Amino acid sequence: MKVLVPVKRVLDYNVKPRVKADGTGVDLANVKMSMNPFDEIAVEEAIRLKEKGVVTEIVVVSIGEPKAQDTLRTALAMGADRAILVTSETKVEPLGVAKLLKAIADEEQPSLVILGKQAIDDDNNQTGQMLAALTGWGQGTFASKVEVADGAVTVTREVDGGAETETLTLPAIVTTDLRLNEPRYASLPNIMKAKAKPLATKTAADYGVDVAPRLTTLKVEEPSKRSAGVKVASVDELVDKLKVLGVLG
Amino acid sequence: MKTLVLVEHDGHAIKDATLPTVTAAAKLGEVTLLVVGENVSGVAEAAAKIAGATKVLVADDAALAHMLAENVAPLVASAMADYDAFLVPGTTNGKNIAPRVAALLDVAMISDILSVEGADTFTRPIYAGNAIATVQTKDAKLVLSVRGTAFEKAAAEGGSATTEPVSGATDAGVSRYVGSEIATSARPELTSAKIIVSGGRALQSGENFTQLIEPLADKLGAGVGASRAAVDAGYVPNDYQVGQTGKIVAPEVYIAIGISGAIQHLAGMKDSKVIIAINKDEDAPIFQVADVGLVGDLFTILPELTSKL
Numbered sequence: 001m002k003v004l005v006p007v008k009r010v011l012d013y014n015v016k017p018r019v020k021a022d023g024t025g026v027d028l029a030n031v032k033m034s035m036n037p038f039d040e041i042a043v044e045e046a047i048r049l050k051e052k053g054v055v056t057e058i059v060v061v062s063i064g065e066p067k068a069q070d071t072l073r074t075a076l077a078m079g080a081d082r083a084i085l086v087t088s089e090t091k092v093e094p095l096g097v098a099k100l101l102k103a104i105a106d107e108e109q110p111s112l113v114i115l116g117k118q119a120i121d122d123d124n125n126q127t128g129q130m131l132a133a134l135t136g137w138g139q140g141t142f143a144s145k146v147e148v149a150d151g152a153v154t155v156t157r158e159v160d161g162g163a164e165t166e167t168l169t170l171p172a173i174v175t176t177d178l179r180l181n182e183p184r185y186a187s188l189p190n191i192m193k194a195k196a197k198p199l200a201t202k203t204a205a206d207y208g209v210d211v212a213p214r215l216t217t218l219k220v221e222e223p224s225k226r227s228a229g230v231k232v233a234s235v236d237e238l239v240d241k242l243k244v245l246g247v248l249g
Numbered sequence: 250m251k252t253l254v255l256v257e258h259d260g261h262a263i264k265d266a267t268l269p270t271v272t273a274a275a276k277l278g279e280v281t282l283l284v285v286g287e288n289v290s291g292v293a294e295a296a297a298k299i300a301g302a303t304k305v306l307v308a309d310d311a312a313l314a315h316m317l318a319e320n321v322a323p324l325v326a327s328a329m330a331d332y333d334a335f336l337v338p339g340t341t342n343g344k345n346i347a348p349r350v351a352a353l354l355d356v357a358m359i360s361d362i363l364s365v366e367g368a369d370t371f372t373r374p375i376y377a378g379n380a381i382a383t384v385q386t387k388d389a390k391l392v393l394s395v396r397g398t399a400f401e402k403a404a405a406e407g408g409s410a411t412t413e414p415v416s417g418a419t420d421a422g423v424s425r426y427v428g429s430e431i432a433t434s435a436r437p438e439l440t441s442a443k444i445i446v447s448g449g450r451a452l453q454s455g456e457n458f459t460q461l462i463e464p465l466a467d468k469l470g471a472g473v474g475a476s477r478a479a480v481d482a483g484y485v486p487n488d489y490q491v492g493q494t495g496k497i498v499a500p501e502v503y504i505a506i507g508i509s510g511a512i513q514h515l516a517g518m519k520d521s522k523v524i525i526a527i528n529k530d531e532d533a534p535i536f537q538v539a540d541v542g543l544v545g546d547l548f549t550i551l552p553e554l555t556s557k558l
Contacts, residue, residue: 016512017376026380038494094348095357118494122375124360126348129318133352138319138423141345144487154427159341160440160496161431162488166317168424178477178494179487214357218370218383226519229540231531235553238525241541245523247444247502248469248558 001148001170002057003046004110005080006101007039009064009071010121023219026121035071038116040078041176044183045146046114047079054148057081059108063092063100069199076194077186083199088211092204094122096211098130103207105135110171112153117142117175128175138168142177250278250368253306253332255325255347257340258284258292265441266338268299268402273395274336275301275403276365281332282306282410285321285418287314293412300404304411310418315426316342322349324418329354334391339497340440343394351392358392359384363399377493377516397440398499398520432488439491442472444502447491447518450478451507451529451547458484461551462506468558474498474518476508492517507547510535527551 011017012032020027035043049055060075062068063086072083086100105113118125132139140146140155144163147154154167158177186194204211232238242248252274257264267282274280280301284293285308293307306328312320325346329335335350337343339361351358362371363381370385371393439445446466452458458473466473474496475489491498493516503521508514510526510533518524519538526539527547536542543550 011376013513017379019380026376093357095352095355098352120377120493123377123493124358125344126351126358126360129345129348130352130358132319133322133349136421136423138421139345139349141318142341157341158487159429159431160488162429162486164315164429164431165427166424167427169422172423179481214386214388215359216385216387218385220375220380220382223374223378223381223519226524226538226540229524229536229538229542231536231542231544233543235543235550235557238541238543238554239557242525245502245540247523247525 001055001111002059002108003049003055004059004061004105004108004113005042005046005075006061006097006115007043007071007075008036008062008116008119009033009068010036010119013037013120019220019222023221025217025220035074036116036119038118038176040183041178041180042114042116043075043078043080044181045176048181049148050079059084059110061086061101061104063088063097072199073194074186076197077191078184079190082197085199085201086204087201088204090213092211093213093215094124094126094130095214096209097127098134099209100204100207100211101131102134103209112148112170112172112174114174114176117177128173132173135173138172140166140168140172141175143174144177144179146174146180250333251281251331252277252279252334252336253281253283253328255337255343256282256284256292256296257338257342258286258289260286260289261291263292263295263405265402265438266340266397268405269397269400270336270338270395271299271301271403272400273362273365274334277334277368279303283308283325283328285313285316285324287311297410297412298406298408299410300406300408302408302410304413306413306415308415308418312418312420316346317424317426318346318349319421319424320418321346322353323421324415325350326353327417328415329390334393336393336395339394339396347392347394354390354392356388356390356392357386358394359386360394361396362393363396377512378519379512396497398497432486436466437470437472439472439474439496439498442500444469444471445474445498445500446471446504446506447474447476447508448479448506449476449508450482452479452484455484461547465551465555468555476514505535505539506551508535509533510538
């Protein structure tokens with residue numbers, strides 16, 4: 001069974017995002033970039049399915065600048081088999097990404113596509129669901145558990161009130177939530193081996209997909225700041241402050 | 250503009266998350282509510298009372314039970330022939346369904362809107378809410394999810410909308426509901442609680458949540474939340490998680506106990522009116538957003554605080 005795992009290169013989750021003074025966006029010059037944490041979880045889940053003998057090949061895909069190669073090499077070092085980089089000069093929106101992934105899925109014929117539930121830069125949480133619509137496949141979003149058996153995948157999903165379980169026929173789409181697994185670190189020998197694994201470079205035009213954006217970002221600003229608070233020295237002082245603030249009845 | 254709003258419900262009653270979504274939709278134009286599920290006539294009756302809605306469309310079919318996105322989305326997409334905008338609450342349910350609808354309509358979706366700036370322009374948080382983007386769409390139809398904490402709730406009573414059945418639901422045959430584990434609690438739900446008491450990994454165990462956090466929450470009539478670390482460590486279930494990828498809350502009062510204040514946690518609570526922090530580490534980032542901070546050991550502070558309230 002083949003699995004397709006899309007991965008995105010984003011600002012590292014430990015770095016505090018800074019808004020550029022000119023209002024055009026977040027400053028990404030010379031800052032640490034990493035694989036989107038939810039995508040790491042997706043790659044890890046694919047590798048575990050391979051280790052269980054359920055999956056035979058893992059193909060990772062990234063859509064973006066040429067530097068996204070680094071993210072693909074990390075995925076290959078973790079244990080993916082083959083990578084595809086689709087370069088694009090301009091940012092591709094989730095609908096465009098979904099269309100490209102559909103074209104790639106048509107070629108690759110995977111039984112499962114595992115995506116991160118959202119990218120921590122745009123925080124959209126759309127791509128997996130959009131791909132599911134375009135393919136007509138079932139979608140198991142916000143997965144905290146994935147089990148493949150008998151031509152189907154059973155997904156336990158984290159929902160607002162707790163958890164919900166659904167079974168989807170294969171092929172299907174799964175998006176990962178935080179607690180699905182803890183991703184492995186790539187070992188140095190595996191990082192070296194990854195350099196020899198195949199990485200193909202394509203463009204959106206190669207797939208005949210129109211990825212022209214539908215949205216224009218007019219400006220990006222900082223959120224309003226909270227004014228500084230005070231520190232109290234005892235529980236009694238805290239209780240007094242709570243009374244003054246009207247917190248206590 | 251004609252808007253269609255997906256009603257969030259549990260099969261019996263409307264969930265609060267629907268109400269701020271109605272307010273957001275009303276800023277765009279006329280509001281029609283959509284109730285989907287199986288045996289939802291009670292929900293539809295309640296929806297008809299929501300102030301500001303002119304009509305309630307009711308799609309009642311076994312194929313729509315548990316709001317399986319594979320079956321709900323095509324129904325919505327075909328209903329959208331008569332509407333200009335589809336809005337969902339920013340709940341896991343709404344976020345599961347709306348993007349599928351957007352792709353079926355071949356339009357972009359704008360997630361988690363914070364404000365309506367125009368008929369085609371909205372603000373939304375990016376980078377865990379560390380930046381706010383103003384975006385404008387070219388598409389003829391809008392698909393939006395609404396951040397509940399950013400809009401006032403429409404009144405749940407006082408409206409008198411007409412109801413109209415919608416037919417044509419089909420089972421795509423690719424998904425099947427197996428079961429749920431949904432928490433039931435006497436405590437207020439996090440997304441609508443006025444006060445939240447939230448614990449971090451410093452609590453060290455689920456036992457400690459029960460012994461120290463819950464009594465304080467009970468005294469205050471508060472909801473109980475947690476940081477990702479506390480959930481990951483197994484102290485409390487995942488539905489307690491407040492943060493960028495958990496629940497986004499903005500209560501009157503948020504009391505953060507033993508929570509360091511990582512970027513991803515702040516993303517979920519920094520719009521609370523009053524933030525109180527209790528932490529052993531005076532340099533913990535949480536103190537930068539707290540209105541009142543107390544540096545000290547939560548194991549002695551909490552029992553004292555609870556007894557003095």
